Amino acid sequence: MKLIEEYLKEKRNDHLEELFSFLSLESISALPEHKEDIQKAAEWLVLALTNAGLENASIYETNGNPVVYADWLHAEGKPTVLVYGHYDVQPVDPLELWETPPFSPDIRDEKLYARGASDDKGQVFMHIKAIEGILQTNGSLPVNIKFCLEGEEEIGSPALPLFVEENKELLDADVIVISDTGMIKQGKPTICYGLRGLCGMEIHVKGPKSDLHSGLFGGAIQNPIAAISELLASFHDQNGVIAVEGFYDRVTPLTKEEKEAFEALQISDDSFIEQTGSPTLFGEEGFSTLERLWVRPTLEINGIKGGFQGTGVKTVIPSEASAKITCRLVPAQDPEEIVALLEKHIEAHKPKGVDVTVQLFDKGTPFVTPFDHKAIQAAGKAYETVYKVPTSYTRGGGSIPIVAAFDQILNLPVVLMGFGLPDENFHAPNEHFHLENYDKGLQTICHYWFELAEVW
The missing domain is CATH 3.40.630.10 (Zn peptidases)
Structure with missing residues (x-):
């Protein structure tokens, strides 16, 4: 050598x-x-x-x-x-x-x-x-x-x-x-x-055929932004656990040796707070930060769109709203199966008074x-x-x-x-x-x- x-x-x-x-x-x-x-x-x-x-x-x-x-x-x-x-x-x-x-x-x-x-x-x-x-x-x-x-x-x-x-x-x-x-x-x-693997989709919520005056029609029809907010909130409970039925079924636990290897890195939670500038850390209850980042699956909301975005106020009920979500997946989870579970969840939690469709993104195992x-x-x-x-x-x-x-x-x-x-x-x-x-x-x-x- x-x-x-x-x-x-x-x-x-x-x-x-x-x-x-x-x-x-x-x-x-x-x-x-x-x-x-x-x-x-x-x-x-x-x-x-x-x-x-x-x-x-x-x-x-x-x-x-x-x-x-x-x-x-x-x-x-x-x-x-x-x-x-x-x-x-x-x-x-x-x-x-x-x-x-x-x-x-x-x-x-x-x-x-x-x-x-x-x-x-x-x-x-x-x-x-x-x-x-x-x-x-x-x-x-x-x-x-x-x-x-x-x-x-x-x-x-x-x-x-x-x-x-x-x-x-x-x-x-x-x-x-x-x-x-x-x-x-x-x-x-x-x-x-x-x-981790990846799958994602864009959720589209459609209400009235066009934007409506909130004074003339507010209280009589569903607001697509309120509807998509309700739908997005249904994906997690208050402890950061993903509430999609069957989402965790194939997740395998970390081995003792892997846990010890992660602990040996001695990476503190404070370092993540400093790096992100977030006031505190938050995630799936019952797991360390490194486990949440590396070996637990996630469901994240990446963007929301709908309604008036300009300066000041425009009193409308928007015609539609959308949100993009992605999931990071761990070994044994199948992106195709997760997409099917998400679609089933969306259908089961679809708010009244709107139509909901999804557009799929690329998937990775x-x-x-x-x-x-x-x-x-x-x-x-x-x-x-x-x-x-x-x-x-x-x-x-x-x-x-x-x-x-x-x-x-x-x-x-x-x-x-x-x-x-x-x-x-x-x-x-x-x-x-x-x-x-x-x-x-x-x-x-x-x-x-x-x-x-x-x-x-």
Whole structure:
């Protein structure tokens, strides 16, 4: 391992120059005018993967942006790892808030500033250079490696599930490794072993055919805003418990080991109050804050619309009102089943005097890989070897739909080992990546492949 670390140190400046060229490509998937930049980024990756010593580096066309694939499959009898990442980035608006141009990489205070530095080009690049470092010094890899790098993650990965479904044999592996997450804080390596799923809908309440004068008709007809308020209030009881019948039926309790891992993080409720600016915390009674955030399902009202919104008063009874709700789901909950339960609840609690319809949003399935799985524990050991502190094991409150798709389609354990930090402004102006984690991350990835080969 010493030779690998010396190689990476010797080549550090050269590698950062390469990363600069990758980050300078404006591969914004949300904007059609950057289609050519997306293609250039895919071509850049094919060359980088080939130069690193990987084989069969190719661009695969999809019904959206291309997927880049490469492999090295000469470790007989050893596990095969599928490394997933994405080369597309978020738009840069508002441009005026960037201290330096978003596609002109700049190092300040040992932080690399550029769009995509942390999410996810920088972390993808680390995996490529880790492979290069091992091959250049060791001549071979301790495990078999496949790369699957997409260009649509920032717009929801619309083309990737079909690509995975149609290329199961190409992507067949023993474990999936993704570095598109972060550490809970500087110097504290973190493995996320589960993510919540997602489902949602917009509820539309229709009353009279048009807005009506509240003096002429008030008291004679149902007010759609009052009706939707009544309906929304029916979703929870006063203790924050979701009151939709059957909503919790498939929720599995946290294991003792997981509870202990959460408690070991020593994250206080006061830190959440400080972070959010809320006067106090509130949530499902009987569970800790971390449990509510990571392993309990939620139902949140994201927006309400209806009636007069201008300055002053307009005395009307609105014709209609609407609200958007989303649910974060935990393993074993099925988004389709939850949607059906919500629709049943809405029908049962529909206020008198209005018509109610729903419009469904996209759905994502939750996933979890048991945190005592050997692939996850090997990753934890690799982190600890480099960072010299215990690894934290967390679940994520958010959703990454493609992770669940990998879990469902390929039926493989997923290891989320990220190196970003919460304050690195991914998706915001002045996105950056701490070079300390770039350097230590490279070493950690190299250690992981050897650890994984030992325990498999």
